[in-house]
Structure formats: C-alpha cells, structure tokens
Amino acid sequence: xxxxxILVSAACVFILLLSGCNDAPGxxxxxxxxxxxxxxxxxxxxxxxxxxxxxxxxxxxxAAIDLGNPExxxxxxxxxxxxxxxxxxxxxxxxxxxxxxxxxxxxxQIDAIVLGMRNTWSQRAVLGGRNxxxxxxxxxxxxxxxxxxxxxxCASCHRASKQQVTSPDYLALVSDQALRSIIIAGRPDIxxxxxxxxxxGSPLSAQDVxxxxxxxxxxxxxxxxxxxxxxx
Amino acid sequence: xxxxxxIYKWLEARLQLEGPLKDAALHPVPRNTASxxxxxxxxxxxxxxxxIVTGILxxxxxxxxxxxxxSSLNVLNHQLELxxxxxxxxxxxxxxxxxxxxxxxxQVFMFGSYKYPRELTWVLGVFLLLxxxxxxxxxxxxxxxxxxxxxxxxxASITSRIPIVGGSLVHLLxxxxxxxxxxxxxxxALHVFVxxxxxxxxxxxxxxxxxKLGINEWPMPGRIVRRSTYLQEYHDLTHKEGAPFVPVAxxxxxxxxxxxxxxxxxxxxxxxxxxxxxxxxxxxxxTVPKPxxxxxxxxxxxxxxxxxxxxxxxxxxxxxxxxxxxxxxFYASEGEKSWYRRPVAVIVLCTVAISWGVLTxxxxxxxxxxxxxxxxxxxxxxxxLHDATPLVRQGAVVFQSKQCRNCHAxxxxxxxxxxxxxxxxxRMTEDQMIRQVLQGGGNMPAYGKNLPPPEVTALVTFLETLxxxxxxxxxxxxxxxxxxxxxxxxSGSKK
Numbered sequence: 001x002x003x004x005x006i007l008v009s010a011a012c013v014f015i016l017l018l019s020g021c022n023d024a025p026g027x028x029x030x031x032x033x034x035x036x037x038x039x040x041x042x043x044x045x046x047x048x049x050x051x052x053x054x055x056x057x058x059x060x061x062x063a064a065i066d067l068g069n070p071e072x073x074x075x076x077x078x079x080x081x082x083x084x085x086x087x088x089x090x091x092x093x094x095x096x097x098x099x100x101x102x103x104x105x106x107x108x109q110i111d112a113i114v115l116g117m118r119n120t121w122s123q124r125a126v127l128g129g130r131n132x133x134x135x136x137x138x139x140x141x142x143x144x145x146x147x148x149x150x151x152x153x154c155a156s157c158h159r160a161s162k163q164q165v166t167s168p169d170y171l172a173l174v175s176d177q178a179l180r181s182i183i184i185a186g187r188p189d190i191x192x193x194x195x196x197x198x199x200x201g202s203p204l205s206a207q208d209v210x211x212x213x214x215x216x217x218x219x220x221x222x223x224x225x226x227x228x229x230x231x232x
Numbered sequence: 233x234x235x236x237x238x239i240y241k242w243l244e245a246r247l248q249l250e251g252p253l254k255d256a257a258l259h260p261v262p263r264n265t266a267s268x269x270x271x272x273x274x275x276x277x278x279x280x281x282x283x284i285v286t287g288i289l290x291x292x293x294x295x296x297x298x299x300x301x302x303s304s305l306n307v308l309n310h311q312l313e314l315x316x317x318x319x320x321x322x323x324x325x326x327x328x329x330x331x332x333x334x335x336x337x338x339q340v341f342m343f344g345s346y347k348y349p350r351e352l353t354w355v356l357g358v359f360l361l362l363x364x365x366x367x368x369x370x371x372x373x374x375x376x377x378x379x380x381x382x383x384x385x386x387x388a389s390i391t392s393r394i395p396i397v398g399g400s401l402v403h404l405l406x407x408x409x410x411x412x413x414x415x416x417x418x419x420x421a422l423h424v425f426v427x428x429x430x431x432x433x434x435x436x437x438x439x440x441x442x443x444k445l446g447i448n449e450w451p452m453p454g455r456i457v458r459r460s461t462y463l464q465e466y467h468d469l470t471h472k473e474g475a476p477f478v479p480v481a482x483x484x485x486x487x488x489x490x491x492x493x494x495x496x497x498x499x500x501x502x503x504x505x506x507x508x509x510x511x512x513x514x515x516x517x518x519t520v521p522k523p524x525x526x527x528x529x530x531x532x533x534x535x536x537x538x539x540x541x542x543x544x545x546x547x548x549x550x551x552x553x554x555x556x557x558x559x560x561x562f563y564a565s566e567g568e569k570s571w572y573r574r575p576v577a578v579i580v581l582c583t584v585a586i587s588w589g590v591l592t593x594x595x596x597x598x599x600x601x602x603x604x605x606x607x608x609x610x611x612x613x614x615x616x617l618h619d620a621t622p623l624v625r626q627g628a629v630v631f632q633s634k635q636c637r638n639c640h641a642x643x644x645x646x647x648x649x650x651x652x653x654x655x656x657x658x659r660m661t662e663d664q665m666i667r668q669v670l671q672g673g674g675n676m677p678a679y680g681k682n683l684p685p686p687e688v689t690a691l692v693t694f695l696e697t698l699x700x701x702x703x704x705x706x707x708x709x710x711x712x713x714x715x716x717x718x719x720x721x722x723s724g725s726k727k
C-alpha cells in the first residue's frame with residue numbers, strides 16, 4: 001500500500017485538477033438547466049422541437065416548404081409569417097401553434113421563431129435587385145391564360161406523369177398561397193427553380209404567377225382522393 | 233514520538249480496543265476465501281461510508297423545502313466550487329452501491345452462504361438490500377425535479393391501492409393529501425436520519441456476525457452442511473489450513489474497494505451529476521418522467537401488465553418476493569453449497585438476472601409509450617423525400633401532421649408503439665394500408681373520420697414508397713387482374 005502522505009497529496013492534486021476544470025465532461029451544462037417549456041426562447045430548440053419534422057432539419061430537405069431558402073425569407077413579410085405560425089395555414093397541413101389557437105407556443109416564442117429565421121436564413125440581395133412578384137396575390141387570376149403559361153413555363157419539367165402538380169389529389173392539400181410561395185421563391189433543396197429560372201431569360205411576371213396559380217386552382221376537384229385513379 | 237505513545241497508552245488503558253481489533257484482524261479464515269469473489273461485501277460497506285460522507289457535505293447546502301430544493305441543487309451544480317462533482321459522487325455512489333449490494337447478494341446466494349449457521353446474517357442482508365433501495369428511492373425524491381415529483385406521485389398511488397389502510401398510508405407518506413413541503417421534510421428525515429441510522433446498525437450487526445461466525449468457506453461439491461457437524465468442520469478448516477484475515481484476504485478487499493471508489497469518481501467526472509431535470513411543477517405536462525436506473529424494471533413491468541393484474545402484482549408480488557428471500561435460509565439451511573450440485577439455484581438466478589436485464593433495457597426506450605413530440609420534432613428522413621413526387625411529399629406531411637410518427641418510427645426515429653414503417657410497402661398492399669388507416673385495428677385507432685380522402689390518398693402514396701430499393705412493393709394480385717381485364721375490355725370496345 002502507498003504510504004499515507006503520498007495518498008493524501010495525490011488526492012489533493014486530484015481535487016486541484018478538478019477544481020480547475022469546469023469543462024470536465026461531467027460538468028452540468030448550463031443549458032441542461034431545464035426551463036419551463038414556455039420560457040424557452042432559443043430559436044434552435046424551438047425550431048427543432050416544433051418545425052423540423054415537416055420543414056426539414058435545417059429548414060430544407062423537408063416534406064413542406066424549405067423555410068431556410070433565403071429567397072423565401074426575402075419574399076415573405078413578418079406579418080404573414082406570424083399569421084401562418086400562430087393560426088396555421090388554411091388549406092394545408094400547416095398546424096396552428098399559438099396557445100390561443102390550441103397550440104403550445106406563446107406569442108413571444110412565435111416572435112423568437114420569426115426573428116430566428118431571419119437571423120439564420122436571410123441573406124441580403126438574394127432577389128438580385130429584380131422585382132420579384134409580390135408574396136401576396138394582388139390581382140385577379142385568369143385560369144385560361146394560366147394554362148397556356150403553365151404549358152410553356154412549367155410543363156417542360158412537369159410533363160412527366162410522375163410530377164403530379166396538376167393532380168387534384170395533390171392540389172387538394174396545398175393552398176394557393178403555398179403554391180405561390182413555391183413558384184416565386186422556388187425550392188432549391190429539391191431542384192425546383194424560382195420565378196426567374198423556369199425559362200431562363202424570361203422571368204415570370206406577377207400576373208403570370210397569379211394566372212398559373214389560378215389555373216392550378218381550377219384543376220382542383222370536388223371529390224379528390226378517390227382510390228384507383230389511373231392517372232396517378 | 234514518545235508523547236504519542238503515552239497518549240495511546242492512556243487511551244488504550246481506558247478503551248481496551250486493541251485486543252478485540254487484533255482478534256478481528258488476525259482471526260483465521262479458510263485459505264481459499266482469500267478470493268476476488270469475496271470482496272463485494274466490504275465494497276458495499278465502503279460505499280456506505282462514501283455515501284455518508286458525501287451526503288453530509290450535501291446536507292450542508294441542500295434546503296429541504298419544496299420551494300427551494302430544486303434551486304439549491306442548481307446552486308450546487310453551478311455556483312459552488314466542485315458542488316457538481318459532490319452531487320455526481322453521491323449520485324453515482326448510490327448507483328454503485330445498489331449494484332454492489334445486488335452482486336454481493338447474488339454471490340452469497342450462489343455460494344450457499346446463507347446456510348447454517350449464517351441464516352440471520354442473510355436475513356439482515358435482505359433488510360439491508362431493502363434499505364439500500366429505500367435510500368435510492370428517497371434520494372431520488374430529494375432531487376425534487378420532475379422525475380422525483382412524478383415518481384413520488386406513482387409511489388403514492390401504488391400505496392393508495394393497499395386495501396383499507398391505503399389512504400392513511402399515503403397521508404403518512406406525503407405528510408398530507410398532496411405532494412408539498414411536508415412531503416419533502418418527511419423524505420429528508422427518512423433519507424438522512426431514519427434509514428441511514430438503521431442501515432448503520434444493521435450493517436454493523438451483519439459484519440459482527442461475519443466476524444463471529446467466520447466467512448463462508450469456498451463451496452466444494454459433496455461437502456454437505458449438517459447442523460450436527462458443520463461447526464466442527466469449519467473449525468478444522470480454519471485452524472488447520474486457515475490463514476489470518478489480515479493480510480492474506482484483506483488486501484484484496486482494500487484494492488477492490490479502492491477501485492470501486494475510483495470508478496465512482498471516474499463516472500462522476502465523466503457523466504456528471506443526475507439532473508435536476510425540469511422543475512417539479514405539475515402544470516408542466518410536456519414531460520416524460522422516468523424513474524432512476526434501478527427502478528426502471530418496475531416501470532417496464534407495470535407498463536406491460538394488463539390493468540387487471542396491476543393491483544395484485546403491486547401488492548402481492550413484493551410480499552411474496554420478500555417472504556421467499558427471508559424464508560430461504562430456513563428452508564434450505566442444510567445440504568449442498570456448491571453450484572455444481574444446485575441446478576435450481578443457478579436457473580433461478582439466471583432467470584431473475586435475465587428478466588431484470590430485459591425489463592430494464594425495455595424501460596430505457598419505453599417502446600410502449602408514444603413519443604408525443606415526434607410529429608413536429610422528428611424530421612422525415614430526406615432520402616425518402618428527395619426523389620419523391622409532390623403527392624408523396626404531401627403524404628409525408630400528413631404522416632407527420634396526423635401524428636402517425638408519434639407511434640411509428642421511420643429512419644430509426646419516432647415512437648415505437650406500433651411497427652416501424654421503413655419497409656411497410658413490402659408487407660402491405662395499397663388496399664390493406666387504406667383499410668388499416670381508415671379502420672385501425674391491432675391497437676391502432678381508426679382514422680376514418682379524421683382523414684378526408686385526399687389525405688388518405690397522399691398518405692398511402694407516401695407509404696407505398698417505403699420499401700428497400702431492391703425489393704418491390706407488395707401488390708394485390710386481384711387488382712392487376714381487374715386492371716388487365718379493364719384494358720382488354722376497353723380496347724375491345726374501341727374496335
């Protein structure tokens with residue numbers, strides 16, 4: 001056995017070493033100090049817990065629109081963001097998150113998410129100084145013109161029966177605004193071009209976008225989702 | 233030096249401890265018990281002292297009041313130099329202590345040590361085990377976080393099921409009808425005075441008997457314990473071929489105890505203290521409380537029991553279990569000690585150990601309870617979406633928004649209440665999936681009223697894509713038949 005003096009001094013050295021390092025692997029993380037769920041204001045945590053399932057881990061490659069697309073962030077205004085997050089997006093599967101609407105997030109948490117998205121994903125001048133069509137529809141759409149426009153601008157890629165954007169089953173689950181956001185801002189994560197990229201050199205005008213959305217809207221069916229459709 | 237000797241002599245003349253201590257240290261033990269198998273008891277005793285020392289230090293800071301307990305632990309974690317390490321030592325010390333006590337018990341059982349004349353030693357040991365578990369439970373309560381709060385709630389509701397006296401017992405346990413300040417004071421008193429006090433007393437008696445009756449000899453097949461001859465045989469064994477306890481056997485105890493303390497320190501250093509997790513506020517429902525490690529198996533067992541079996545299991549099984557443990561040395565006080573000749577004992581021990589391990593393992597990932605945040609917090613694996621069609625992508629959204637994910641994992645993430653769906657398309661045809669979604673069945677709710685047709689269509693279209701690349705989805709033979717006959721019919725009508 002070690003003589004006691006050596007043992008004691010070894011213990012002292014050990015303790016000294018320990019007190020030096022608050023970065024020991026076992027040192028409790030400050031963030032592990034658990035907040036009440038409603039006091040949580042960290043964007044990363046709020047986004048991961050509430051949004052990442054549908055909108056993707058980093059705001060992309062998810063099932064629903066890629067909120068992390070800088071063009072989308074440049075396009076959309078804070079009021080709309082807050083509106084969709086609090087109350088859900090009618091006509092889509094986007095749920096309402098505000099406590100007043102049956103969700104779990106407080107108003108300050110929703111503000112924290114909006115601010116966090118801006119800080120994390122916004123980039124300056126992504127719309128290239130060009131006048132992008134506005135986020136919200138501001139004119140009446142013409143479905144007939146939209147159909148032509150669709151055939152020239154979209155069909156090149158969406159002709160294949162696999163890309164069922166005109167399928168009533170798909171259209172029953174997306175709102176006009178959701179379609180509009182995707183057409184203007186694009187979805188770079190899955191290879192869908194923005195409003196300038198459909199036909200390089202001739203970007204879509206605000207009217208074009210509105211008309212295409214009107215055309216897609218007119219393709220909705222009163223009885224979507226019937227099984228055994230041949231065109232699926 | 234001379235001075236010290238004088239003082240020692242003065243003390244010894246009055247205390248007269250030298251003789252008994254020398255006797256205890258030098259008493260002969262059977263030579264082959266100087267084995268690494270005989271070190272667990274002393275390690276448990278060492279850990280008891282570690283717990284007492286670290287516990288006293290913690291008690292200097294801890295505030296046993298419902299309002300302040302949680303924050304005083306956070307003060308320990310973050311404001312006091314090495315407070316976190318102290319908490320970690322006490323927490324891991326507790327884990328090691330339960331583990332070492334269990335191993336000690338298993339070893340003693342395997343070696344037949346409970347047989348004549350050591351029945352009472354075993355009985356005290358059973359009580360020591362129960363008290364160790366009691367310390368682990370009351371200690372978890374003192375942590376007074378969400379886990380503690382709900383653990384206590386469950387403990388109280390288990391107690392309340394005892395017929396007739398249940399209600400009053402709960403009142404006694406909680407110090408009132410609800411979990412409040414009085415509850416914490418009560419558990420503080422239990423954890424700091426009552427249980428440790430009795431433990432010290434019982435442990436001292438336990439060790440006293442080990443010294444007086446001698447350590448159990450190494451079991452040999454065929455060396456049968458008989459009341460009439462055993463004492464003489466043991467005497468011969470120790471005095472003819474025995475060796476003094478110190479140092480022949482003692483050094484292994486010292487080394488092992490040292491190693492255990494070092495292991496506690498390493499775990500404390502690497503893994504840190506337990507919690508505290510969220511505040512113990514019943515208004516916070518976004519919580520998944522879990523009992524500490526050594527109670528996980530109960531958690532799993534209760535989750536798997538049918539509700540009608542719960543009360544009998546909770547109230548009768550522990551009584552039977554403890555009765556068996558206490559009765560064992562009286563039922564089998566003579567006979568073979570060697571495990572070579574005790575197949576039933578070996579099988580029992582293995583069964584208990586395996587069941588315990590399986591239940592504990594299950595409880596670490598609770599496959600029986602849905603993951604309530606999976607629908608919004610677990611991303612659909614991008615590889616399922618990348619080459620997908622818009623409809624499939626919408627189906628994935630429906631899969632999340634209707635919270636299918638809470639019970640069904642994909643890509644290894646999500647609830648495990650229902651089957652994993654990564655290759656569901658190879659197991660079910662489209663029609664079968666539609667039926668399952670609409671009508672439910674096999675413990676799954678029916679979603680017919682909550683899913684309009686396009687959502688079902690999108691959802692099933694998504695599920696249809698979930699199959700390994702080299703394994704085609706299942707198809708219904710008759711549907712193909714119908715399709716070809718329709719094609720034949722339509723091409724016929726064109727003519």
